[in-house]
Structures are given as structure tokens and as C-alpha cells.
Amino acid sequence: MKIIHTGDWHIGKIVHNIHMTDDQRYIMERFMDILEREKPDVVIIAGDIYDRSIPPVEAVELLDEVLSGMLKKLGVKVIAAAGNHDSPDRINFASSILVDKGLYMRGRFENITNPVSLEDEHGRVNFYVVPYAEPAVVRSYFDREDIKSHDDAMKAVTQAIYESMDKNERNVFVGHGFVTYTSGDGKEEEALTSDSERPLSIGGSEHVDVSYFEGFDYVALGHLHRAQRVKFENIRYSGSIMKYSFSEHMHKKSVTCIEMEEKGETSVSFADMEPLRDMRVIKGRLEDLIKSEIYSLGNVDDYIMAVLTDRQEVYDAIGKLRAVYPNILKIEMEGIEREAGEDRSSAADEFVKRDPIELFCEFYENISGKPFDHEKRDELVEITQAMDIEGRRL
Template sequence: MKFLHLSDLHLGKRVHAFSMLEDQRVILEQIAQMARAQCVDAVVIAGDIYDKSIPPGEAVGLFDSFFTSLCAAGISVLAISGNHDSGERLNFGQTLLARQGVYLAGTFGETMESVELCDADGCRVQFHLLPWLRPMELRERLWLAESTQQYAVQAALETADWDDSARHVLLAHAFVTAGGALPEQSESEIIPVGGLDAVDAALFDRFDYVALGHLHRAQRLGRDSVRYAGSPLKYSFSEAKYPKSVPLVTLGARGEATVELLPLRPRHEMREIRGKLADVTSELVVHAGDPEDYLRVILTDEDELYDPQSALKEVYPNLMRLDFDNARTRAADIDGLCEEDIAQKRTPAQLFAQFFAEQNGKEMSEWQQQVIDRICRRMEDADEAN
């Protein structure tokens, strides 16, 4: 059996006030063409279909046209809700849609939903659909010892309708770690703090493939068959250097899954350029790439500039973000720290560690320290839209 693994579409998203809807339309058409060309049996979507719990009508229409085109080609669609979705709204029409090969799991009921599909050889695959869980809402129903994602996911998995003779694929929207190591994140995600949202990948050991959603950077966790597909488009400049792709998964015998990453070509690339205004607007630099790309420009001029944004937009119509890096901005950053901190050369992470210890009477755990280190490294992009 072959299927494409998608996640984090965030239909209807705006990045720095730019609507991504047309970019999303182009990339979904590209993915639908891939699905037909590869003759896949299914397309799975591991959550965050929409960017808002109440998405705009255009986003809903785009998702409708996407799964309609797949169904017309005889390709099944299996999708779960993410933390950005409204699970109740996603459930609308699920019984009717299931008759057409579209299986939606917006909320968790008494048991985890499972869908059985057969490949061309008649071999069965069970797809288990685990939407975004809210442990506080499930604590009494699932008899959770603690209101954490780890306990909630573990309890939900135990409700699965499991057939030992079939192969098994899990769709899950969660923050998953492997052996305690943090996965790679980007600023377009909501960063979990404190470990309450973390789920250990060891919970998924019995599945042949685990299709994860929630993180926007594509990556494997532990084994090649436990992975985040990543978002199909770049929604943050922290992702500018990382190409986007779609995992094409081929299931063999039990325990055998091969993954091929199919590259995606966005309508507009996202990138950064840096230098003086005269340099970055020169013909040589402008035509070194596509001037219609989504850009973050970092100007290094030391002299005051008159309306640099207008000058940049004359050559870069899709300028998303303008920043400055010069003696004045660096001095302003230093002024934000008190003299005692500068003298002791303490980093923001060290200052937070001191604050945590004073407030809680104990040092931060290794997990918490890793989270704070990661957040501090990303402070430059702290205003990135979630």
C-alpha cells in the first residue's frame, strides 16, 4: 500500500499580513497531481487542516476542492484535527463523507477511530485516527493518573480496535520526543513549555508507520517510520533554509515501511537577504533570485535612511519583514539589560534559570533547560505570527 503523509496545512493562514490562500491552492494542486501520478491508495493528513478554529469560507472551500479531486481519482482521504482546528466543526458530515472515502476524526469519543483499507493485493491496513487530545477533558473518562498528553495518548491508544493480522498506521497530532531529545521546531508553531505536552515515541513501537503532525519542520523520530511530514509551505523565516517535501510511504510486510520524500515547489519561495540598502536593491542582487519571493530584508546601513521600506517594495513587491542590524540597534539591545547583568555577562537563559530557582526553590530540569535555551535562541523572531 502507498500513501502520502501531510500535516499542518493551516489553510487560511496569514503570514506578516500576507494571505497564504493562493499559495496553499497551488501547493495542494501539486500534491493532488503527485497522488495521482504515484497511484497512491490514500492521503493522510495529521492535523491542523485550518489555521483557525473558525476558518474563513475560502479555506473551507479549498479543502473541499482538494479532497473532492482526490476522491474523484479513487484516492481515500484520512484526516484528524490539530490544536488549531475545531474538532466539532471538522466532524460535520463525517458519516456522509466516509461513504465517499473521506474519513475525518475531529474529536476523541469513547474509543479511537479506525479505518480499514485494502491494497491492490487485498492485504489489509488499519489506519488509527488520533486527533488532538485535551487531557483535562478526558481525565475522568479515561481514568488518567495525570492530566498530561503522555497519559492521555497512552490511554487513547489502549482503546484501539487492533487486528494482529493487519498492518497498522497511526495518525497523531502531538509534540513527540524520542528518548527525551527535543525535535526541531520553528517559530510558526506554538512552543510547548514544561514538558506537559510531550509524548514519548516509545508509545508507538507497535505501529508500522506513525504519521505525525504539529511541528512544521520535516523530521524522523528514532526510526524512519515515525516522522513529522512538516508543513507543505514555509510559514516562518526560521524555515527559510529548509526545503519542503511530502513523504511517500510504501508499506511492505509487517514492520516494513519505506519513505521517499517528494519535493514541493512553492508559488513563492521564502528567503532572507542582508546588506546595505544600495546593495540589496542593486540589479545584481535583485536578479540573483526571484524578486517576487517572500522576503525578510536585514539592512546594515549605519546612516539614517528615508523610507527604506518603499524603496525595497519597488523591487521586492512581496517584502514581508524589514529589520535593521547596525550599531544603534545593537546598542538598544544592550540597553535592555541592566549594568549588573552586562558586567556578569549572563545570558537570558542564565537569568531565567536564576529566576526559576529563586521562585521554585529548585533548579530547572534538563528538559526545561533545553526548552528555555531553544526559546532564547529564537528571541530575534519572537514576533513571528503563530
């Protein structure tokens, strides 16, 4: 059986106030091209189909187009689970009706030991689809007070599945979470994360031990945005379908192609996803970054974060960069970070009540990179006091 594993589409995503729907529509067209070329039997979407629980209309329309294309045009079956960004009820809507069309949507945490069973020339492949759920939901489902963390919850889930699972058949787990493992020296291995992943919980309790999944022939995971395996070649994150933060600028986005043989052996390959506009980080002095020999090295229409290495404050950096890179989203200047279009010298609402002297000191240090010493501060106090007296005379 040939399986395409993808996830973390985040349809309807907004990045630095930019709606990504046009970019997502383009990448979905490339995804459909991959499906036409690879001709899979089934596509797995491992959660975070939408970016938020109430998606915008254009996001719903785009997903409808993609699913319709897979089911009607290509005849590919689709198995999808809700992620932590999705609304369980919205993902679950009309799921029982759509099964006859080859669309298996699991939004609510229910009937988790009942697999989606598909067949190929070697027999059945059972897909255990487990949508994201908070530990409290899992605790209530199993009526077990000892389930307090995501790790506890997933241990209970996999134990329940193993009790009913036919181990003589091929079995696939589909889920959404933060799976880690402990190396031989007892150290927990760091997963490759990014800034655009919403934490599932606080204080490390979101982590799930990879050992719970060792009884499955393949494990299709969602949540982490970088494609990666977790200890074993057959336990994988597909990664997000696009870059959604500048922390992902070095990622190579792809979908994961799985060939499953008669006894459950799997071979893995990747189909790259080329975006309409990449998300890149450029670094250097302002005057260098706007030279043709530099900007001609890449697509100037990409989404850009510029890291300026100028030692002095530069005039209208945003305007000059935007003249060359129209989709610049962010600027950093020697550790000072701001969004494109943000005026660093303007006081935000929360600053209004602060001491003007303190605000000026911060402004001076940000601009000059030098400390505002006590002598300068005393002079500034004298000047402001004199201005205040003069103003009251008027």
C-alpha cells in the same frame, strides 16, 4: 499499500497581514499533480487542516475543492485528523455520511480504538486516527484522574489501542502532537521546531514519549512544520505543506510517500512542493540588496525578510526595498526588528503615557547605536523645561 502522508495545511493562514489563500491554492494544485503521478491508495492529513477553528469562507471552499478532486477525480481515499488549530466539530461534520465516498474525517476524540480499515492485495491495513485533544478531554474519556499531561494522555491512548489491536495485521497511527525521545545518555533530543507552531501547553508538558508508538508499522504525525523522523524511520512528521514563518526559510517542503509491504515494512521517499512565492531571508547593506546582480539571483516576488547590515540609519529603507521586492514583509537592522511599513519613530498607544525624555533616549540609541549619556540627558531636560515655560507664556 502506497500512502501519502501530509499535514499542517493551515488553510486560511495569514502571515504578516498577508492572506495566503492564493499561495495555498497554487500549492494544492501542485499537490494534486503529485497524487496523479504517485497514484497512492490513501492520503493521510495529520491535523491542522485549517489555521483556525472558524475558518474564512474561501478556506472552506478551497478544502472542498481539494477533497472533491481527490475523491471524485483521482479516486484516492482520504484519512484526516483534527489538529490543535482545528475545530473538532467542524472537522467531524457529516463524517459518517462521507465514509461511503472514501473520506474518513476524525474531529472529536471518540471511538479511538475503532480503526479505519483498508485492504490491498496483502490484506488489511488498520489506521488508528486520533484527533488532537487536551489532557482534560482524554482524562474524562478514560475516567482516569492520573491523566494530567499530554504524555499521560498519549500513553493511555496507545495502551487502549494495543489492547484491541490485531498485531498480525498492519497498523498505522495517525495523530497530532509534540513527540520527542531520550537518547542513550538520558538527554531529551531536541525536535526541529519553528515559530509558526502554536504551543500545545506551557512548561514542557506538551511533550510525548516516542516509545509509546513502537508497536505500529508506521506513525503519521502532524504539528511540527519541518519534515523529520523521530528516532525511527517509520515514525515521522511530514512537515507543513508551505513555509509559514521566516524561521522556516531553510526548510524544504514536501509530502512523505510511504510504500508498505506485506509484513508492514515501510520505505520512505519525498515529493518536493515548490511554492508560488518562496519565503526568503536576504542580508546585506541596503545599497547592495537593491543592485540587479543581487536581486536577479532569486525571485523578487518572493516573501522577503531583509536583514540590513548598514552601520548608520538608512533613509526610506522600506520604500527602496519594496521598489525591488514588492512582497517584502519584514526588516531587521542590527538586532532591531520591525514589520514592513512600520515606522519605528512613531509612538504606539502604550507609549503615550511614558516619559517623553525616556522615549527620546530610546529613539536616539536606536537610530545612532550609541548610548544617550547623562550630560546629553541633562541638556535635553533643560531644553524641554524651557520650551514648556515658553509655551505657557503664550
